Amino acid sequence: MKKPIIEFSNFTFKYRSQTEPTLVDINLKIYEGEKVLIVGPSGSGKSTLAHCINGLVPFSYKGDIHGSLLIKDKESKDMDIFSISKLVGTVLQDPDGQFIGLSVGEDIAFALENDEVSQEHMTRQVVDVSKLVGMEENIESSIHQLSGGQKQRVSLGGVMVDQVDILLFDEPLANLDPATGKLAISLIDRVQKETDTTVIIIEHRLEDVLHSDVDRIIVVDDGRIVSDSTPDELLSSTVLESSDIREPLYIKALKYAGCAITAEMNPSHLNTLKLDDCKNKLIQWFEATTQNEINEKASPILVLEDVTFGYEQSKNNIHNISFSVNKGEMVSIVGKNGAGKSTLSKLICGFEKVKSGRILFNGEDITKDTIHERSQRIGMVMQNPNQMISKHMIVDEVALGLVMRGVPENEIKERVEKTLKVCGLYPFRNWPISALSFGQKKRVTIASILVLNPEVLILDEPTAGQDFRHYTEIMEFLVELNHNGVTIIMITHDMHLMLEYTPHAIAITDGRIIADSSAVDVITNDTVIEKANLKKTSLFDLAVKAGIGNPKEFVTRFISFDKEVRKNGSGNAFIY
Ligand SMILES: Nc1ncnc2c1ncn2[C@@H]1O[C@H](COP(=O)(O)OP(=O)(O)OP(=O)(O)O)[C@@H](O)[C@H]1O
Numbered sequence: 208m209k210k211p212i213i214e215f216s217n218f219t220f221k222y223r224s225q226t227e228p229t230l231v232d233i234n235l236k237i238y239e240g241e242k243v244l245i246v247g248p249s250g251s252g253k254s255t256l257a258h259c260i261n262g263l264v265p266f267s268y269k270g271d272i273h274g275s276l277l278i279k280d281k282e283s284k285d286m287d288i289f290s291i292s293k294l295v296g297t298v299l300q301d302p303d304g305q306f307i308g309l310s311v312g313e314d315i316a317f318a319l320e321n322d323e324v325s326q327e328h329m330t331r332q333v334v335d336v337s338k339l340v341g342m343e344e345n346i347e348s349s350i351h352q353l354s355g356g357q358k359q360r361v362s363l364g365g366v367m368v369d370q371v372d373i374l375l376f377d378e379p380l381a382n383l384d385p386a387t388g389k390l391a392i393s394l395i396d397r398v399q400k401e402t403d404t405t406v407i408i409i410e411h412r413l414e415d416v417l418h419s420d421v422d423r424i425i426v427v428d429d430g431r432i433v434s435d436s437t438p439d440e441l442l443s444s445t446v447l448e449s450s451d452i453r454e455p456l457y458i459k460a461l462k463y464a465g466c467a468i469t470a471e472m473n474p475s476h477l478n479t480l481k482l483d484d485c486k487n488k489l490i491q492w493f494e495a496t497t498q499n500e501i502n503e504k505a506s507p508i509l510v511l512e513d514v515t516f517g518y519e520q521s522k523n524n525i526h527n528i529s530f531s532v533n534k535g536e537m538v539s540i541v542g543k544n545g546a547g548k549s550t551l552s553k554l555i556c557g558f559e560k561v562k563s564g565r566i567l568f569n570g571e572d573i574t575k576d577t578i579h580e581r582s583q584r585i586g587m588v589m590q591n592p593n594q595m596i597s598k599h600m601i602v603d604e605v606a607l608g609l610v611m612r613g614v615p616e617n618e619i620k621e622r623v624e625k626t627l628k629v630c631g632l633y634p635f636r637n638w639p640i641s642a643l644s645f646g647q648k649k650r651v652t653i654a655s656i657l658v659l660n661p662e663v664l665i666l667d668e669p670t671a672g673q674d675f676r677h678y679t680e681i682m683e684f685l686v687e688l689n690h691n692g693v694t695i696i697m698i699t700h701d702m703h704l705m706l707e708y709t710p711h712a713i714a715i716t717d718g719r720i721i722a723d724s725s726a727v728d729v730i731t732n733d734t735v736i737e738k739a740n741l742k743k744t745s746l747f748d749l750a751v752k753a754g755i756g757n758p759k760e761f762v763t764r765f766i767s768f769d770k771e772v773r774k775n776g777s778g779n780a781f782i783y
């Protein structure tokens with residue numbers, strides 16, 4: 208029988224600045240060599256739980272602790288932060304918060320340097336680790352030159368070289384492209400199996416984590432543990448539906464087809480899933496479901512013509528990119544980490560200047576317009592909320608753009624309140640931003656742009672770090688905005704989001720467009736999937752497994768049906 212390596216007993220924690228405890232009466236044992244996934248709504252206390260394990264609570268985040276937390280049989284509050292860091296390696300949710308070296312290589316080497324490893328051994332290991340996370344060509348690059356996903360890869364690399372007993376990953380997939388996400392999960396799995404390290408993963412993207420086995424899934428809600436079970440048990444229960452956690456798409460499709468999911472069906476992986484008589488139900492559902500009409504194309508609002516750009520004179524990061532977005536569309540820009548997606552949005556907003564080519568807005572050339580001129584029409588929500596926030600209080604941050612535009616005070620108050628309500632932030636309006644979780648901060652940045660009523664809204668990973676309820680709320684809100692005429696462009700690594708919400712998708716890789724078509728076409732095209740580091744949807748594989756002859760059509764019908772369910776509470780053809 209394995210020993211517990213982490214043991215919470217009647218553990219309660221309250222941040223000094225909060226009136227109520229964030230973690231309440233936690234009783235949890237995690238055993239040596241176990242792989243545990245922690246899921247739960249935004250703000251439920253997952254990161255706080257992680258911070259208790261890695262010592263940031265109480266060393267960096269002060270507060271009151273009751274009860275006990277043993278790490279390797281030692282009471283954690285009696286240990287110093289250095290002893291804890293020898294036992295626990297962490298990949299934080301916000302990769303910007305944890306870089307120590309100046310370059311990629313230095314950062315990965317840091318853990319080794321600490322342990323006085325020989326220079327030769329260190330160089331070899333740094334190269335090996337960089338290869339493992341696909342950053343070997345960037346070893347010399349400085350951290351600030353990296354894309355969001357590239358930074359996340361470096362963080363993963365850094366922690367992999369640590370020789371620790373416990374590895375803690377707080378949303379490791381948030382900024383990774385789908386193929387790299389899959390690789391990261393396999394990598395974590397390999398490290399855990401080879402070294403018998405205890406692994407704890409906090410992640411909203413349940414389906415992606417379940418790509419490899421986990422021993423247990425802990426569901427946290429409102430600071431308490433509400434479920435502790437195997438993946439098969441959890442997926443066959445109703446806990447996910449009531450805890451704002453997104454079910455895997457193939458499970459949702461099975462439920463739409465009227466199948467009852469049981470643990471005996473092994474639902475945690477599509478390849479182990481026993482379909483049995485669900486096969487016929489899926490086929491019947493497919494045959495009975497029709498697809499809704501797709502909207503007519505409107506006139507172009509944003510056009511890029513042969514746009515080329517490079518951060519350095521000698522090297523281009525964007526090569527002759529041309530595309531057109533129509534008024535009223537919802538479009539996804541997808542593709543590999545470092546492909547140039549964020550760069551494209553910076554070019555559209557004028558934060559960077561094109562080397563050649565033109566950008567047109569409503570047919571008018573805006574290539575030479577200033578950032579301020581463009582911001583009257585185009586709003587941009589950046590990937591990392593910490594790079595956007597400049598005020599101390601939430602209301603002030605959301606009001607900032609309106610104040611700078613000289614909007615009358617009464618109107619500011621009204622617009623800010625409305626936006627805060629829509630974004631689910633109204634209860635927190637008078638809070639300091641520092642007391643918000645990462646997901647809550649992200650919503651503040653979306654609110655601060657939405658309040659300006661832009662014609663085109665560009666969102667870089669709008670739902671990263673959001674639980675399913677907030678994901679749905681944000682997306683439905685964006686759909687509503689879209690119905691009211693706002694054109695929406697989303698940069699995303701979330702293939703579900705692309706499929707469910709954006710009929711039009713543009714895939715880019717290495718600064719070039721490799722697909723500009725329907726989202727279903729992009730996500731079912733093997734060549735595009737491979738080149739742009741995307742991942743095939745499990746809906747497609749489910750259809751193949753059920754013997755449905757046209758799996759692409761199955762994906763299309765599911766998306767159409769699902770949209771109806773979200774809109775009306777039931778699908779368009781299949782009534783039970
Ligand atoms: N440094 C802090 N000071 C005070 N309160 C905090 C601090 N960090 C987090 N909190 C509060 O604790 C609660 C839980 O936050 P935590 O970051 O643990 O949630 P989470 O489950 O990881 O959320 P998310 O999925 O959005 O990252 C939040 O309501 C937040 O306001």
Ligand SMILES: Nc1ncnc2c1ncn2[C@@H]1O[C@H](COP(=O)(O)OP(=O)(O)OP(=O)(O)O)[C@@H](O)[C@H]1O
Pocket residue numbers: 351352353354355356357382384518519524542543544545546547548549550551
């Ligand atoms: N400030 C900068 N200076 C130099 N190079 C940069 C800078 N910012 C980004 N780059 C490089 O430009 C390329 C495109 O980066 P960009 O951030 O646009 O990628 P992305 O597609 O948004 O990636 P991700 O999915 O990881 O967010 C990358 O190779 C990156 O290293």
